[in-house]
Amino acid sequence: MPEAAKKEVSITFFEKSESKCPICGRTFHRETLRTGGGRLNSDRLSDELRRFYKPTEKFGEIYPLIYYVVVCPHCWFAAFEKDFFEIKNKERPGLTESESDRKAALSLIFPEADFSKERTLKEGIASYYLACSCYKYRNIDLAPTIKQGISCLRAAWLLLDLNKKEPGRNYDLLAKCFYQNAARLYRFAVKQESTGKEAFSTVAGLGPDIDKNYGFDGVLYLAGLLEYRYGSRADMRKRIAILEEQRRSVSRVFGMGKSDKNKPKEILDKARDLYNELGEYISEQSEELNEAEETV
Ligand SMILES: [Zn+2]
Known part of the structure; x- marks a missing residue:
């Protein structure tokens, strides 16, 4: 297929410029979502404030959520873009030392995960798992608790999508575990905010999805809903x-x-x-x- 035609129907591209991982120092090319040209066809909004997209004839099914966590394909350090490249010195030891732990834990779920190729639903889920595991070591001013909560919630959503494609492999049970963790983390985040320990009401990207930021209202609402459903x-x-x-x-x-x-x-x-x-x-x-x- 000629280059121009390939670009016409492709969903993502790998950036020409290299990104450098702040943890292991190695470089990689990031995969980025193309959003124009009718690729994203918005559908309904779920009770959990998730935006669904209708597949289109030209592009098929697209899961925009799977491209939003930056993951180093070498050491699997992961974070949302804004938090990826700037690391404080005190965050470094935990993130470096936990490399083998996060790789071992993820290999139990998706041994085939590969972040140097085009992402599939599995790398998307894995990216949120890794983000959740890496935010444990991040500074309190980045609001790590709610970002862990959002990561677990999105992982649960994507696991339900994967369960529809590959039923019978217990991805629905795994989704439930992520929902339960999300419920716990949302509740804890609200507590942290209300006691002034971890302010995040002005943090951008509270989502919970990527189409709209429902801000602190979205967090209060979801904390209630998740506790009700999965507490x-x-x-x-x-x-x-x-x-x-x-x-x-x-x-x-x-x-x-x-x-x-x-x-x-x-x-x-x-x-x-x-x-x-x-x-x-x-x-x-x-x-x-x-x-x-x-x-x-
Ligand atoms: Zn790295």
């Missing part, structure tokens, strides 16, 4: 107490009557629906618990 049910009294707290947080999104005309309608509607659903769930569960206690 622990081991101790129902505790669960109810956590969900009551989450419900109050979710109400902050729509401000209980305060002016909210600058906020996107979709997040206001979804937050109100979740607030009501949580209310019903909490009273049903509390009633059941009280009845069970009375009959003991």
Whole structure:
């Protein structure tokens, strides 16, 4: 196929200029998504604020999410673009020393992952796993907790996509693990923010997806939704107490009557629906618990 025609139908390209990994010092060419020319055909927005895309005849299915984490193909250091190239000295030892750990852990899931070639869904999922593992060593001013949460959530989404393509390989169970981790990390991030330990309300790229930044409202809403769907049910009294707290947080999104005309309608509607659903769930569960206690 002639070069020009190849470019016409290609989804990504490898940048001509080299990038240098700040951890191992080796160079690589980054793969970048081409977004124009009708490649991305927006579809619905999910309850989890994920944007779906309709496949097109010319380009087929595209998963734009899989290109957003920069990964060094040599040492597998990974981060969102803004956080990749500037490393503080105190972040360096952890990131260098954990290279074999992150490689060993990822090899258990995707032994064939290769970041020097065109990415597939598997490298996309792997990139978020690696980002989550590397943000553990990053400075608090980069808001690592919420970035780990976003990485886990996106990994869960992509795992569900992979499960549809390759059913029966337990990718759905793995997605559940990532969702559970995302629930824990979102909840912890909100706590960190509210106690002033890790401010992130002004961080760009809170997404949770790449099409729109729902900012801190999106984080409050998702913290509630993820806890409701994937939070622990081991101790129902505790669960109810956590969900009551989450419900109050979710109400902050729509401000209980305060002016909210600058906020996107979709997040206001979804937050109100979740607030009501949580209310019903909490009273049903509390009633059941009280009845069970009375009959003991
Ligand atoms: Zn490297």
